[in-house]
Amino acid sequence: MRQGPAATYQTKHPPGAAPADFATHWGRAELDRLWARGCEFLGVGHAIMGGAMTWVSERRLVAAISNAGGFGVIASGSMTPELLDAEIAATAALTDRPFGVNLITMHPQLLDLIDVCTAHRTGHVVLAGGLPSAAAIQRIRDGGARVVCFAPALVIARKLVRIGANAIVIEGSEAGGHIGPVSTAVLAQEVLPHISEVPVFVAGGIGRGEAILSYLEMGAAGVQLGTRFVCAHESIAHPRFKQAFIRASARDAVLSVQLDARFPVIPVRALANPATERFRAVQREVIDRFNRGELTQKEAQLEIEHFWAGALRRAVIDGDVEAGSLMAGQSVGLVSGEQSTAEIIDELIGQALSVIQGREQRRLGAAPLSASPEGRDAAG
Numbered sequence: 001m002r003q004g005p006a007a008t009y010q011t012k013h014p015p016g017a018a019p020a021d022f023a024t025h026w027g028r029a030e031l032d033r034l035w036a037r038g039c040e041f042l043g044v045g046h047a048i049m050g051g052a053m054t055w056v057s058e059r060r061l062v063a064a065i066s067n068a069g070g071f072g073v074i075a076s077g078s079m080t081p082e083l084l085d086a087e088i089a090a091t092a093a094l095t096d097r098p099f100g101v102n103l104i105t106m107h108p109q110l111l112d113l114i115d116v117c118t119a120h121r122t123g124h125v126v127l128a129g130g131l132p133s134a135a136a137i138q139r140i141r142d143g144g145a146r147v148v149c150f151a152p153a154l155v156i157a158r159k160l161v162r163i164g165a166n167a168i169v170i171e172g173s174e175a176g177g178h179i180g181p182v183s184t185a186v187l188a189q190e191v192l193p194h195i196s197e198v199p200v201f202v203a204g205g206i207g208r209g210e211a212i213l214s215y216l217e218m219g220a221a222g223v224q225l226g227t228r229f230v231c232a233h234e235s236i237a238h239p240r241f242k243q244a245f246i247r248a249s250a251r252d253a254v255l256s257v258q259l260d261a262r263f264p265v266i267p268v269r270a271l272a273n274p275a276t277e278r279f280r281a282v283q284r285e286v287i288d289r290f291n292r293g294e295l296t297q298k299e300a301q302l303e304i305e306h307f308w309a310g311a312l313r314r315a316v317i318d319g320d321v322e323a324g325s326l327m328a329g330q331s332v333g334l335v336s337g338e339q340s341t342a343e344i345i346d347e348l349i350g351q352a353l354s355v356i357q358g359r360e361q362r363r364l365g366a367a368p369l370s371a372s373p374e375g376r377d378a379a380g
């Protein structure tokens with residue numbers, strides 16, 4: 001929950017206050033100051049967006065993130081307009097806090113999905129999966145919502161701002177799911193110093209509060225996390241999907257492999273499993289058939305693309321962790337068990353605060369803050 005606007009905190013050491021109390025108080029004020037723009041944009045207490053994850057980010061997880069003071073986002077990638085309509089209504093029944101909807105720009109019914117968001121007076125629409133058209137952005141804005149777009153490079157961020165994006169997400173290649181080629185750290189340095197017209201949220205590879213703080217200090221308005229929320233109690237992901245996350249280390253979250261430049265493979269980060277190996281074999285087999293003239297290039301490409309159809313659902317919902325797609329970011333190595341969404345968010349905030357408070361403590365020349373509950377490293 002939001003602790004109150006930063007302005008209500010004292011920024012000078014009050015006479016008589018213990019240094020530890022002051023540092024705790026000051027730490028909270030400093031964090032609120034750093035992400036004030038993101039909090040205001042989203043209408044929440046913590047500028048932490050729950051990145052939409054197809055099949056995972058449905059009513060329960062989305063509402064839990066918003067109820068914990070973050071900003072939940074419904075993933076509508078697998079939904080028809082009717083399903084999205086029901087999902088927004090069901091989410092609104094579980095939370096009175098703001099939440100958003102993620103729409104995939106190449107969805108064949110994009111315009112109908114936008115209209116569903118407008119009918120529900122959705123406050124924020126996140127457009128993912130390719131560059132959105134100016135017309136789509138305008139339609140969402142005309143419906144009264146703010147538009148958040150993904151920018152994989154500075155030049156694209158600038159273009160998106162020009163055509164009406166109200167906020168930008170930069171997502172680095174450490175992230176789970178469909179990714180771009182550039183790491184979060186480099187993208188942040190490329191974009192954050194140059195985009196000030198709209199809030200910028202950083203995503204990809206964030207698993208701890210210290211990382212959140214570092215991006216805020218670089219100028220981010222907030223952050224977006226996906227992988228870290230998969231094992232929340234409120235996430236409906238199958239227990240076997242969650243187990244795979246809990247067991248995995250960062251290096252297990254690998255990029256999809258492309259065998260032949262003539263047959264592009266969409267870059268997706270997921271946990272390596274038997275399906276990853278099978279995908280290589282299928283590509284080899286399809287390319288051989290193409291080389292023998294048994295398939296046209298288009299047919300071969302389609303066969304390769306078809307391999308992963310329905311694979312995320314098989315893993316997330318059915319728990320088929322061998323044949324399904326285990327989309328996960330590298331921060332999966334920081335997921336060590338199931339927790340409630342509120343615990344995850346509190347832990348992230350505690351880690352960010354412990355850095356700020358430690359600094360302030362050193363500045364005041366006092367003892368470390370190990371006794372402060374907010375400063376404690378809940379991850380142990």
Ligand SMILES: Cc1cc2nc3c(=O)[nH]c(=O)nc-3n(C[C@H](O)[C@H](O)[C@H](O)COP(=O)(O)O)c2cc1C
Binds near residue numbers: 050052076224
């Ligand atoms: C299982 C999974 C499914 C995802 N599905 C989507 C999606 O449908 N739409 C989208 O914009 N991003 C999707 N993402 C990306 C997340 O929204 C988020 O940006 C990303 O997970 C952030 O990086 P992190 O995983 O390192 O925290 C997905 C990520 C995962 C792990």
